[in-house]
Amino acid sequence: MKKRRILLGLVLTLGLFAPSVSADGLPFAVTPQPMKAQLDKTAHYYDLKTHPGQVVVLKMQVKNLTQTTKTVRMIPEPARTNPLGDVVYDRTVGQAINPRLGFEKLATGTQKMKLSAGQTRYLTVKVRLPKTMGNGVIAGGLHFQEVTAQRQRSQQQMLANRYAYVLGVVLHTGYVKKVAKVNLQARTMGHQIGIGINNKANQFVNQVKVTQTVKDARGHVVHQAAVQGKQLAPNVTAAMTLDQHTYQPGDYQVTTRFTSKTVHQTVTNNVKVK
Secondary structure, eight states, rough: OOOOOOOESSOOOOOOOOOSSTTOOOOOEEEEOOOOTTOOOTOOEEEEOOOOOOOOEHHHHEEEEESSSEEEEEEEEEEETTTSSSSETTTSSSSESGGGHHHHHHHHOOOOEEEEEEEEEEEEEEEETTTTTEEEEEEEEEEEEEEEEEEEETTEEEEEEEEEEEEEEEEEOOOOOOOOOOEEEEETTTTEEEEEEOOOSOOEEEEEEEEEEETTTTTTEEEEEEEEEEESSSSSSEEESOOOOOOOSEEEEEEEEOSSSSOOEEEEEEEEEE
């Protein structure tokens, strides 16, 4: 089983997930508890063998690293692909093709716990997999955040300082064939030209490379762009931009080439920049 790229992030910085999650400036640590169903024993996120209809119980330790009382909130978030082509855990990015398979719909809702100075507590999250979902992957993340309010005397208002981590969760319900096709089409995003992608499969598409060649109405190549090392989350609609190039209003023909280990597609379509 190849390790999938599961991201852990501070709100301001990103890094690999460590067994005990903490970082400079973060007031708490999260440690996932070992599970027999873990497929990748070296991974520091949940990578579990499951089956349709199962209620998966995740247990983790949360520790206050400070000498003051802290409140930590956990929010389940779905895996999505952002405009840069990276997997993030944020329900406001992109859309689920099949919403009933969204991790945020299947997992225990928002939980909040108060931790006294140096205190350790345990948090349990249940994920209820649909009986009819079939084989594939459910992917998401447990978003932990600490919110403090500090009165600014000069402004007489409350400011929120947020620190957060995301613990990845990948639940495998059975083997599926590698994704062989995605739906893609060039599209305009303001004065930019990007790509809309639908990954209907309950499976990640990894090591994605996308290239675009843009021609004007006279057939002249006006721009070329490429990105690589990207990733599509399962069951997701994504809109990607390859660079920050802007176009003059007019009609353009765009040839988009999408490749991964299993997908090799080329699509040409026309777009209008207004």
